[in-house]
Amino acid sequence: xxxxxxxxxxxxxxxxxxxxxxxxDSFMPMHILVGLDGQILHVGPTFRKFQERKSFVGRNLFxxxxxxxxxxxxxxxxxxxxxxxxxxxxxxxxxxxxxRGNCVTLPDKQGYLLxxxxxxxxxxxxxxxxxxxxxxxxxxxxxxxxxxxxxxxxLLNESVxxxxxxxxxxxxxxxxxxxxxxxxxxxxxLLADYLQRLQARESSSFALLHIDLxxxxxxxxxxxxxxxxxxxxxxxxxxxxxxxxxxxxARLGGDEFVAVLGHVDNxxxxxxxxxxxxxxxxxxxxxxxxxxxxxxxxxxVLFDRTWTLDPHYILEExxxxxxxxxxxxxxxxxxxxxxKPEGHL
Amino acid sequence: MILANMRGxxxxxxxxxxxxxxxxxxxxxxxxxxxxxxxxxxFYSFETLVxxxxxxxxxxxxxxSVVLERTxxxxxEDFGTYVVTDERxxxxxxxxxxxxxxxxxxxxxxxxxxxxxxxxxxxxxxPKLHLEARPGNLYAVHCEYAMPGYAPVLLGLLRAMADDxxxxxxxxxxxxxxxxxxxxxxxxxxxxERWQRPAEIRRLVVT
Numbered sequence: 001x002x003x004x005x006x007x008x009x010x011x012x013x014x015x016x017x018x019x020x021x022x023x024x025d026s027f028m029p030m031h032i033l034v035g036l037d038g039q040i041l042h043v044g045p046t047f048r049k050f051q052e053r054k055s056f057v058g059r060n061l062f063x064x065x066x067x068x069x070x071x072x073x074x075x076x077x078x079x080x081x082x083x084x085x086x087x088x089x090x091x092x093x094x095x096x097x098x099x100r101g102n103c104v105t106l107p108d109k110q111g112y113l114l115x116x117x118x119x120x121x122x123x124x125x126x127x128x129x130x131x132x133x134x135x136x137x138x139x140x141x142x143x144x145x146x147x148x149x150x151x152x153x154x155l156l157n158e159s160v161x162x163x164x165x166x167x168x169x170x171x172x173x174x175x176x177x178x179x180x181x182x183x184x185x186x187x188x189x190l191l192a193d194y195l196q197r198l199q200a201r202e203s204s205s206f207a208l209l210h211i212d213l214x215x216x217x218x219x220x221x222x223x224x225x226x227x228x229x230x231x232x233x234x235x236x237x238x239x240x241x242x243x244x245x246x247x248x249x250a251r252l253g254g255d256e257f258v259a260v261l262g263h264v265d266n267x268x269x270x271x272x273x274x275x276x277x278x279x280x281x282x283x284x285x286x287x288x289x290x291x292x293x294x295x296x297x298x299x300x301v302l303f304d305r306t307w308t309l310d311p312h313y314i315l316e317e318x319x320x321x322x323x324x325x326x327x328x329x330x331x332x333x334x335x336x337x338x339x340k341p342e343g344h345l
Numbered sequence: 346m347i348l349a350n351m352r353g354x355x356x357x358x359x360x361x362x363x364x365x366x367x368x369x370x371x372x373x374x375x376x377x378x379x380x381x382x383x384x385x386x387x388f389y390s391f392e393t394l395v396x397x398x399x400x401x402x403x404x405x406x407x408x409x410s411v412v413l414e415r416t417x418x419x420x421x422e423d424f425g426t427y428v429v430t431d432e433r434x435x436x437x438x439x440x441x442x443x444x445x446x447x448x449x450x451x452x453x454x455x456x457x458x459x460x461x462x463x464x465x466x467x468x469x470x471x472p473k474l475h476l477e478a479r480p481g482n483l484y485a486v487h488c489e490y491a492m493p494g495y496a497p498v499l500l501g502l503l504r505a506m507a508d509d510x511x512x513x514x515x516x517x518x519x520x521x522x523x524x525x526x527x528x529x530x531x532x533x534x535x536x537x538e539r540w541q542r543p544a545e546i547r548r549l550v551v552t
Contacts, residue, residue, distance in 0.1 A: 126443070127439070131443075132442075132444070132445055132446060132450075133445060134445060134446070134450070143443065143461060144461050144465075146440065146443060147440055147458075147461040147462065147464065147465050148461075148464065150436040150437070150439070150440050150465075151462070151465035151466055152465070153436070154436060155393075155466075158362075158393040158394050159394060162392050162393075162394055162395070165390075165392070
């Protein structure tokens with residue numbers, strides 16, 4: 001019967017339930033009770049941790065909190081007008097910002113009860129004041145939120161790091177895939193890409209030199225592969241020194257090299273360069289106690305980039321001239337302007 | 346999207362990467378590289394968010410045991426200590442300390458922890474923990490985990506947190522395998538709750 005009469009009392013009188021401040025402390029550890037004169041009467045245990053030297057109790061609410069409403073909220077009458085709306089506030093002492101809460105009128109209109117949460121500043125405030133799970137109501141998901149925040153920032157860091165590593169790995173894989181690892185020159189793939197892209201560049205003529213070493217096999221046979229590698233590296237160095245930075249150099253494997261020279265239109269000029277290359281390449285390379293000498297033959301073509309040419313066609317034409325040079329005896333360079341292919345005006 | 350991609354992710358990446366940092370910091374880069382070579386790994390670095398087979402972690406632990414001349418259990422226990430004491434992982438320690446003011450509060454909050462990790466990372470298989478308070482200041486932490494053999498990490502963590510709270514405890518570890526699932530029990534005897542001053546939590550600067 002008692003339970004029934006309680007139900008009746010609660011139903012008939014909204015103000016029937018009475019809570020002690022310690023009950024409210026446990027349910028709402030961040031609450032503030034204010035009297036009708038604006039004086040703070042009681043502060044919840046967690047909110048109390050935010051006070052510096054001076055206790056909050058006994059002070060005027062508006063000397064402790066600044067409210068950030070659309071309309072000014074600086075008196076107890078303003079507060080009365082805001083019961084039921086969301087209150088945004090920060091502490092005047094600057095220690096806690098971003099508080100969110102609401103305010104209700106106490107039974108018998110003796111004052112007001114304000115309750116706050118930490119809003120978006122939760123993480124910072126918890127760390128600053130060393131708050132524990134017990135500083136929050138047990139029904140409050142703060143602990144879950146903190147756990148998620150920590151995990152999220154950890155996972156985000158890991159993910160950013162992983163992406164950076166993958167990006168670096170991708171770049172170096174790409175660089176390796178188009179480079180000859182021995183000489184650092186481009187490889188066949190890089191050359192093909194470059195010749196393809198030539199079609200889209202500014203109008204000017206190009207020369208392609210196909211360079212083949214003479215007697216290279218002898219070096220490997222007589223002095224071993226590391227001597228051969230040293231010779232190939234020296235040839236690469238000569239090519240780099242004798243050409244311009246924008247020219248593209250590639251090693252096609254074995255002892256075959258290609259140089260693509262931009263902005264040249266003079267056959268004689270190219271012939272001079274090719275002859276100089278042969279001379280430099282023929283200078284003996286000292287490897288340990290050995291003097292390794294190779295020679296070179298070169299077939300070269302001059303072509304206009306406005307002709308849409310198949311890279312294979314250019315290479316084949318240069319190759320034909322290379323074999324003609326080899327037939328003449330070793331150490332010759334033959335350079336010709338490429339005939340305009342059929343279909344071009 | 347990330348959640349969908351990571352569903353069913355085991356903790357191997359976390360453990361491998363964690364062990365890597367631990368060995369790196371405590372034994373040096375050369376010992377770590379030596380381990381990778383000896384274990385025949387084609388790389389020197391693990392990733393937290395990459396899936397690795399169970400065998401990789403097994404091989405890593407076996408090789409570490411040889412290279413560092415310590416048992417896997419000892420290494421894992423030290424790793425558990427490292428997880429809660431290393432400055433770069435301070436977030437984990439802060440979360441654990443959030444559980445309460447005392448070591449007993451912390452033990453009480455352990456159960457919630459596995460649940461919270463589940464909320465944060467629903468895709469990750471984490472150990473299930475259960476606390477049982479017994480008479481005479483004795484607490485039993487029960488741990489159930491689909492990956493057997495990793496319980497010493499928890500032992501290291503429980504010991505390090507006792508130091509952190511300044512509590513004097515002795516911990517006994519019991520283990521038994523039930524099917525594929527390993528059940529571990531840690532009997533913790535609390536001799537003194539405030540034996541030392543608890544360590545300070547380094548507070549972050551609020552920005």
